[in-house]
Amino acid sequence: MQQNTAPDISALDSQHDRLTIILHWATALLVVVQFLLAEFWGFFPRPTRHLMIVSHMSFGLILAAVLVLRLFWRMRPGRTHFDDGDGYMSRIAKMMHHLLYVLLAAEIPLGFFTRWTDNQALSFFGLTIPSPFGAFSKATGYYTDQVHDFVAWGIIILAGLHAAAALFHHYVLKDGVLRRMLPERG
Known part of the structure; x- marks a missing residue:
């Protein structure tokens, strides 16, 4: 007997909790x-x-705090997890x-090290955080900056693909995946 692995459409219409949605969009905004x-x-x-x-630098430190909060919130017991099946699209999304x-998680410490390997203090809205x-040598600073840039481009490309996939789900598949991350209409 073959088991149906298609996602339950009613589950796709449900929504993430408010804090998950806020942290998701705060992360997206800060990254952009x-x-x-x-x-x-x-x-x-x-x-x-x-x-x-x-x-x-200041927004990078805020992004670090948002990411830590997001990870703790995501791993908390009792959190809603959506089962989108075990197909290839679900595995790619995960x-x-x-x-x-x-x-x-890698980009944030790279940002710290980029500044510090350039032999400069980090700044949080004018409050300096010395190394x-x-x-460090100029070569070390240059190398760290290059890795930071490379990872940033990786993030922005993946985030763009993530957004495109959400729009594909919304407009082509019409399966409610995007609505999970949109605030409730009141």
Whole structure:
């Protein structure tokens, strides 16, 4: 007897809890803001560029806090987990989510080390956080910055694919997956 592995459509119409939705969209917004700040600060004069760099560091620290809270919230007992079946699309979605978490978790300390290996203090809205390490060579700073940039591009590409997949689910499959992460209409 063959077992049906298709997801239950009524389960697809249910929703994540409010905090999960808030943390998801806060993460998405912070990732996009971080990426745009880093990609465009080179086009601005010194005072504006400095403000964009300080904002990038500050929002990076906020992203770190959001990510930690999100991971703790995601792993809490009693959390709603949606069963989308065990097909290849579900496995790809799970792999993409895990890879995004891994890349985000790697990018945050890379951001710290990028600043510190450039022999500069980290800044959180003007509050400086000096490096707990000694001085680094320019080569080390350059290498760390390159890895930080590479991981950032990986995150933004995967996030774009994630968004495209959500839109595909919503407009083509019409299966309610995107509605899980949208705030309730009141």
